[in-house]
Amino acid sequence: MLNTQLRLARRPSGEAVTGDFHISREAVPDPAPGQVVVRAEYISIDPSVRTHLNAGQSYRSMVGIGEVVDVPVAGEVVASASPLFSTGDKVVGPLGTQEYAVSDGANLTKVDLALAPLPVWLGGLGLTGLTAYFGLLEIGKPQPGQTVVVTAASGAVGSVVGQIARIKGARAVGVCGSEEKCRWLTQELGFDAAVNYRSPDLYRDLKEATPDRIDVVFDNVGGPLLDTILRRLAMRGRIIICGATSQYNTADIYGPKNYMVLATLRARMEGFIIYDYEDRFDAVRREMAQWVKDGRLKLRENIVEGSIVDYPQMLHRLYEGENIGKMMMRIRP
Amino acid sequence: MLNTQLRLARRPSGEAVTGDFHISREAVPDPAPGQVVVRAEYISIDPSVRTHLNAGQSYRSMVGIGEVVDVPVAGEVVASASPLFSTGDKVVGPLGTQEYAVSDGANLTKVDLALAPLPVWLGGLGLTGLTAYFGLLEIGKPQPGQTVVVTAASGAVGSVVGQIARIKGARAVGVCGSEEKCRWLTQELGFDAAVNYRSPDLYRDLKEATPDRIDVVFDNVGGPLLDTILRRLAMRGRIIICGATSQYNTADIYGPKNYMVLATLRARMEGFIIYDYEDRFDAVRREMAQWVKDGRLKLRENIVEGSIVDYPQMLHRLYEGENIGKMMMRIRP
Numbered sequence: 001m002l003n004t005q006l007r008l009a010r011r012p013s014g015e016a017v018t019g020d021f022h023i024s025r026e027a028v029p030d031p032a033p034g035q036v037v038v039r040a041e042y043i044s045i046d047p048s049v050r051t052h053l054n055a056g057q058s059y060r061s062m063v064g065i066g067e068v069v070d071v072p073v074a075g076e077v078v079a080s081a082s083p084l085f086s087t088g089d090k091v092v093g094p095l096g097t098q099e100y101a102v103s104d105g106a107n108l109t110k111v112d113l114a115l116a117p118l119p120v121w122l123g124g125l126g127l128t129g130l131t132a133y134f135g136l137l138e139i140g141k142p143q144p145g146q147t148v149v150v151t152a153a154s155g156a157v158g159s160v161v162g163q164i165a166r167i168k169g170a171r172a173v174g175v176c177g178s179e180e181k182c183r184w185l186t187q188e189l190g191f192d193a194a195v196n197y198r199s200p201d202l203y204r205d206l207k208e209a210t211p212d213r214i215d216v217v218f219d220n221v222g223g224p225l226l227d228t229i230l231r232r233l234a235m236r237g238r239i240i241i242c243g244a245t246s247q248y249n250t251a252d253i254y255g256p257k258n259y260m261v262l263a264t265l266r267a268r269m270e271g272f273i274i275y276d277y278e279d280r281f282d283a284v285r286r287e288m289a290q291w292v293k294d295g296r297l298k299l300r301e302n303i304v305e306g307s308i309v310d311y312p313q314m315l316h317r318l319y320e321g322e323n324i325g326k327m328m329m330r331i332r333p
Numbered sequence: 334m335l336n337t338q339l340r341l342a343r344r345p346s347g348e349a350v351t352g353d354f355h356i357s358r359e360a361v362p363d364p365a366p367g368q369v370v371v372r373a374e375y376i377s378i379d380p381s382v383r384t385h386l387n388a389g390q391s392y393r394s395m396v397g398i399g400e401v402v403d404v405p406v407a408g409e410v411v412a413s414a415s416p417l418f419s420t421g422d423k424v425v426g427p428l429g430t431q432e433y434a435v436s437d438g439a440n441l442t443k444v445d446l447a448l449a450p451l452p453v454w455l456g457g458l459g460l461t462g463l464t465a466y467f468g469l470l471e472i473g474k475p476q477p478g479q480t481v482v483v484t485a486a487s488g489a490v491g492s493v494v495g496q497i498a499r500i501k502g503a504r505a506v507g508v509c510g511s512e513e514k515c516r517w518l519t520q521e522l523g524f525d526a527a528v529n530y531r532s533p534d535l536y537r538d539l540k541e542a543t544p545d546r547i548d549v550v551f552d553n554v555g556g557p558l559l560d561t562i563l564r565r566l567a568m569r570g571r572i573i574i575c576g577a578t579s580q581y582n583t584a585d586i587y588g589p590k591n592y593m594v595l596a597t598l599r600a601r602m603e604g605f606i607i608y609d610y611e612d613r614f615d616a617v618r619r620e621m622a623q624w625v626k627d628g629r630l631k632l633r634e635n636i637v638e639g640s641i642v643d644y645p646q647m648l649h650r651l652y653e654g655e656n657i658g659k660m661m662m663r664i665r666p
Contacts, residue, residue, distance in 0.1 A: 004601075011652040051593075059426075072557070113596070145341065221551075222593075227588070229627075241592065241593065241595045241596045242596065243596070244593055245594075247593070248457065251591075253590040253591075254588065254590070255588030255589045255590040255592055256588045256589070256592060257558070257586040257587070257588040258572065258586075258588070259588055259589060259592070259602070260555075260574065260577055260580070260586075261602075262574045262602060262603060262604035263574045263575065263576070263604035263605070263606075264604065264606075265604065266604050266606045267604055268600070268601060268602070268603040268607050269592070269595060269602040269603070270599075270600070270602070270603075271593075271594075271595035271596035271597065271598065271599050271600055271601075272596070272599050273597075273599045278480060278598065
């Protein structure tokens with residue numbers, strides 16, 4: 001059995017391109033005692049992966065030169081020498097850009113297909129949905145009647161953030177990049193309003209959509225968009241810094257010039273690390289699965305077919321801005 | 334009795350200059366029932382006043398065209414029609430850039446000269462010292478053994494922040510603009526270390542001064558300096574946004590490019606408004622006065638003589654960076 005692996009060849013400058021990676025092929029080893037071998041079925045396509053390809057800031061996900069790229073994968077156990085897993089089990093875990101992964105099981109979550117189909121475990125019930133849940137509720141703490149604005153609102157995390165805000169009684173306003181996406185947010189997902197950031201007068205549109213100003217910002221984008229949103233912040237506003245997709249592919253970072261509103265509005269800008277809430281993952285997955293069953297939370301996956309070698313192009317497509325919902329690649333067997 | 338008043342004539346572009354103000358002279362009215370007339374003895378010279386001269390952001394301190402500039406003043410009641418104040422009482426309050434002010438007393442604090450001399454009530458026991466106290470302890474919450482870095486450390490607020498950090502058992506590191514100021518911080522005020530931001534290798538110096546990274550940043554400066562400090566932030570670091578002196582005189586604001594460390598370090602950047610703690614001002618003033626008596630808190634005033642018309646030049650001197658401690662102008666009678 002041959003394993004095809006995509007490895008980082010050099011640190012990208014700007015957007016990551018195919019030439020920044022190389023392909024290696026090696027035999028899949030038999031699992032040692034306690035280990036399992038997983039065959040990848042779906043690989044998560046996340047904008048944040050770009051930051052892990054940079055040198056510099058210490059961060060547990062930084063990818064070394066020559067290493068496979070550390071991304072979430074959903075797949076099937078094809079060989080097991082572990083008492084905890086059987087051949088045929090479906091699992092998710094950070095198994096990286098390779099067709100087969102050997103794991104001691106510590107980083108694997110066994111998936112209950114009765115709760116949701118396998119792709120959902122990479123999306124709404126995966127780290128994506130958990131990021132939305134814990135970031136919004138633990139850091140943003142929206143109160144009923146308050147206004148939540150989320151950027152990249154039609155993306156994997158953003159679309160879940162807005163729906164959870166509504167479930168908790170807050171007003172959800174999404175910012176995204178097309179009229180089609182705006183319609184999806186308001187007509188399909190029940191957002192209270194949506195704003196197209198390509199509008200000729202973004203601030204005016206945002207102001208109309210947030211008559212009582214903004215109590216909670218869930219930011220995935222950064223850049224000038226975040227600055228515009230900061231102008232509409234309410235007293236004691238909370239800005240959850242989840243990502244900065246507008247800044248991932250550039251070395252000339254745009255810092256939020258309006259950060260001094262933190263001082264004038266006694267506001268707060270804060271980040272979080274999802275693994276701090278690991279002991280609650282199971283319970284929250286069950287809670288969110290129930291919301292899905294009740295029709296209160298709608299999840300959408302954008303599944304594209306490909307093979308491991310296509311991963312860089314998939315990342316490019318994500319950055320092109322056409323994606324709606326959770327993007328992932330189904331690995332052609 | 335003639336009152337000389339400095340009023341805003343136009344919104345400054347860049348640094349405020351004498352031509353941005355005009356002088357008016359009018360008779361001091363007799364106090365109406367309930368009112369007092371206060372003669373200014375000391376006027377506070379604060380960098381933050383520059384932000385109140387801009388249009389735009391709603392903020393309770395914004396100065397209108399034609400208005401006196403809203404700054405803290407310490408002075409003496411020279412006429413009283415209020416049962417709460419007697420002629421000869423010393424008071425502090427936001428009486429503005431004028432020799433005499435009429436007040437209904439609501440914004441005045443009667444001063445206890447047994448606790449501290451009058452200038453101290455504009456500095457360490459005034460809003461300046463209270464800003465240091467509440468910002469550091471309520472927002473930064475330094476724990477014993479943690480590292481606190483304060484910028485503009487030899488200034489009015491910064492010099493108090495570092496000393497309170499030490500009183501609470503934290504390690505205090507000051508960032509300032511000269512070797513003389515560094516020596517004052519470490520040798521006179523007991524800071525654990527001081528760093529000159531003009532150093533050819535500021536990051537290296539900061540790293541040496543903060544071997545365990547930085548738990549709390551009390552920032553008065555902003556700009557590239559804040560970015561350098563963010564590179565040394567510890568997990569769960571707290572950045573108190575108090576001011577941004579480096580950005581007050583420019584329209585081309587520098588936003589903190591390294592703000593994404595908030596996400597990777599689960600850190601927080603937060604502002605505060607001192608008036609939220611108004612009901613504790615008296616108690617904290619007594620606590621701080623006791624620290625001064627015990628020799629644990631050293632306060633320094635930089636008192637320059639002048640008249641109301643000199644106010645713009647005084648502000649310029651403050652920005653030149655030669656000031657140490659709390660700068661104020663003693664009004665020549």
